[in-house]
Amino acid sequence: MKQTTYFFACVIAIFLLSSCTKQLVGKQVANSATENFDVLWKDYDAHYGTFITKNIDWQDAYNHFRPMVYDGMPDSSLFSVMKNLLDVLDDNHVFLKPLASTGLPWYKGGILGRVQVQDYNKDVAQSYLLQTFSYGDAIDYGILEGNIGYISLKKFDNDFNFYPAAMDAVLHTLLNTKGIIIDMRENDGGEDRVSQYIANRFAAERHFSFSSSLRNGPSHTDFAAPIKFYTEPAGSFQYTKPVIIINNLNVYSAGETFDLAMIQNKNVRLVGTVTGGALSDAVERELPNGWLYRVPIADVRDANGHNLEQTGISPSVYVDNTPADLQAGKDKMLEKAIELLN
Amino acid sequence: MNRLTAILIGLFISAGSIGQIHYKQSSISLSSQVQQFKFLDIHSSPLLYQTDFLPSLSLGYHHQTEKSFFCIRLTGSTGNINPERFGSRHYASAGNPLPDSLTVSSAFASVQFETAYVRKLRHTKNKNLSFWLGGQVKESAYYADEVANFPWLMNDLSISPFFKTMYSKKKNSFVVELGISALSLVSRETYALFPKSATDNNVVSFFKQGTRLSTIQAFQHLNFAANYIYTLSNRIQLGATYQLQWLHYNYPKRVQAADTRMGLLVNYIFHN
Numbered sequence: 001m002k003q004t005t006y007f008f009a010c011v012i013a014i015f016l017l018s019s020c021t022k023q024l025v026g027k028q029v030a031n032s033a034t035e036n037f038d039v040l041w042k043d044y045d046a047h048y049g050t051f052i053t054k055n056i057d058w059q060d061a062y063n064h065f066r067p068m069v070y071d072g073m074p075d076s077s078l079f080s081v082m083k084n085l086l087d088v089l090d091d092n093h094v095f096l097k098p099l100a101s102t103g104l105p106w107y108k109g110g111i112l113g114r115v116q117v118q119d120y121n122k123d124v125a126q127s128y129l130l131q132t133f134s135y136g137d138a139i140d141y142g143i144l145e146g147n148i149g150y151i152s153l154k155k156f157d158n159d160f161n162f163y164p165a166a167m168d169a170v171l172h173t174l175l176n177t178k179g180i181i182i183d184m185r186e187n188d189g190g191e192d193r194v195s196q197y198i199a200n201r202f203a204a205e206r207h208f209s210f211s212s213s214l215r216n217g218p219s220h221t222d223f224a225a226p227i228k229f230y231t232e233p234a235g236s237f238q239y240t241k242p243v244i245i246i247n248n249l250n251v252y253s254a255g256e257t258f259d260l261a262m263i264q265n266k267n268v269r270l271v272g273t274v275t276g277g278a279l280s281d282a283v284e285r286e287l288p289n290g291w292l293y294r295v296p297i298a299d300v301r302d303a304n305g306h307n308l309e310q311t312g313i314s315p316s317v318y319v320d321n322t323p324a325d326l327q328a329g330k331d332k333m334l335e336k337a338i339e340l341l342n
Numbered sequence: 343m344n345r346l347t348a349i350l351i352g353l354f355i356s357a358g359s360i361g362q363i364h365y366k367q368s369s370i371s372l373s374s375q376v377q378q379f380k381f382l383d384i385h386s387s388p389l390l391y392q393t394d395f396l397p398s399l400s401l402g403y404h405h406q407t408e409k410s411f412f413c414i415r416l417t418g419s420t421g422n423i424n425p426e427r428f429g430s431r432h433y434a435s436a437g438n439p440l441p442d443s444l445t446v447s448s449a450f451a452s453v454q455f456e457t458a459y460v461r462k463l464r465h466t467k468n469k470n471l472s473f474w475l476g477g478q479v480k481e482s483a484y485y486a487d488e489v490a491n492f493p494w495l496m497n498d499l500s501i502s503p504f505f506k507t508m509y510s511k512k513k514n515s516f517v518v519e520l521g522i523s524a525l526s527l528v529s530r531e532t533y534a535l536f537p538k539s540a541t542d543n544n545v546v547s548f549f550k551q552g553t554r555l556s557t558i559q560a561f562q563h564l565n566f567a568a569n570y571i572y573t574l575s576n577r578i579q580l581g582a583t584y585q586l587q588w589l590h591y592n593y594p595k596r597v598q599a600a601d602t603r604m605g606l607l608v609n610y611i612f613h614n
Binding site: 021022024025026027028029031039047097098099100101103104105106160192193196212214215216217224227228229230281283284285286287288290292297298 | 378382425427431432442490492532534538586588
């Protein structure tokens with residue numbers, strides 16, 4: 001009898017355990033307009049890296065927008081309130097992507113969400129090249145008239161191990177040029193470790209280039225110790241002849257930390273326009289309604305300790321293209337860079 | 343794996359006499375299971391994620407004497423994991439000058455390596471019933487590549503007290519095992535959710551920055567297993583298995599997970 005009891009007790013225990021696994025992981029947040037708004041606000045409150053440097057009163061934003069949210073409101077109205085809340089941050093990294101089923105557009109924050117950059121045309125830039133090559137999906141390069149090298153660094157978000165071999169191949173091809181133009185106008189970032197490594201391929205000396213402090217607590221002033229990046233010679237060889245970097249407003253995130261790292265090299269000058277002014281790392285997140293959004297999590301400082309969020313990095317030689325220039329097949333930014341190397 | 347399966351099938355066919363578990367035996371165990379893994383990690387997402395019913399394979403070695411039992415086991419599975427509320431999700435920007443779209447569907451993988459040693463507690467009046475107590479060392483890793491469109495990993499290396507009870511009668515055995523982590527190295531995302539480093543790659547940095555030594559007060563990993571085993575011959579045992587694991591951790595914020603598996607097992611006894 002005891003044995004039978006033992007057996008059936010075990011069987012019952014198994015069925016009880018099987019039926020309650022959902023309870024074992026806890027209850028997820030309800031998918032209501034108020035919960036979605038609160039999750040969004042709280043997550044930025046807990047993780048956003050530049051409230052202090054931008055002098056943003058996030059609680060005030062909550063007090064202003066929260067009363068506009070009510071359960072049962074249409075997705076389009078909730079999206080509109082969230083968009084207005086995120087506009088307070090004025091940050092190129094911030095986005096909000098509703099599910100396709102809502103039929104709503106994506107929101108992009110910051111100046112790049114408000115302005116369409118029209119001073120670059122890839123075909124026009126490439127028409128100046130005598131020879132054109134590509135390395136994977138991240139780098140286009142070639143030779144310009146006057147024995148000048150050209151590299152378009154399109155992105156820094158491939159696996160790190162992609163870049164040492166890529167830079168070996170690219171710089172080997174351009175080794176005998178008298179200078180190199182690095183075109184950043186397609187670059188919208190990636191990883192700082194990558195941008196720093198590429199900058200190091202042009203370095204002759206070691207210099208502090210920038211630091212990044214990540215949020216590590218709920219207070220807007222809670223940051224971990226700064227992670228310091230240094231420009232220093234790296235890779236099998238370095239290119240230390242003159243280098244001109246072309247920037248425009250499209251360049252942000254690791255594209256900008258690349259600039260901060262490169263300007264530590266004495267052979268480097270920046271031309272073009274100011275960059276986008278969003279240098280932090282950012283992580284993707286999601287709401288109870290399945291919408292995706294992105295939160296910048298760091299306070300990035302240049303070598304002089306300045307935070308350049310919303311400010312961007314200014315060129316030493318300002319030059320910009322108009323749509324008419326590009327339509328006429330002229331890239332004045334590239335022409336200025338060529339002129340400086342000649 | 344195929345070679346081992348062929349050997350086991352061959353042994354099924356050639357199995358001769360039927361016998362009971364002897365006082366000293368070793369065996370190799372192969373188990374095919376259906377797994378479902380669920381988690382709610384409020385640091386990573388407000389959504390509850392769950393896998394489909396995934397195929398899971400387990401390979402183990404057991405050695406049992408009259409007074410002790412030792413086992414070592416490797417288990418793995420792969421599949422997909424998505425929010426229970428939505429499944430795979432599609433995003434498309436309506437009305438933008440540059441239309442863009444994105445589908446988020448996360449791949450999933452889990453690997454577990456465990457070893458346990460138990461000693462028989464005492465002889466019960468009922469000769470069919472025995473109790474065993476000892477310890478278990480277990481390494482568990484659960485990985486999803488797109489939780490909130492971002493990689494998610496939870497890893498723990500735990501030392502657990504381990505209890506086992508076995509009821510055997512004739513050719514039938516019923517075994518229940520229970521362990522709960524006492525001391526663990528738990529690896530999770532940091533507060534910032536990104537393992538940034540100037541020198542290390544993201545994987546190394548994840549483990550360097552996100553690993554903490556935790557006692558049972560902070561981290562609990564419960565392991566429960568119930569197996570029914572039928573002795574087909576003196577070489578072969580067949581059985582059914584049910585396993586439940588539950589994880590709970592509060593750093594940086596609460597994560598709870600449940601891993602359930604049910605399946606069939608076969609033991610090949612190669613040394614008596």
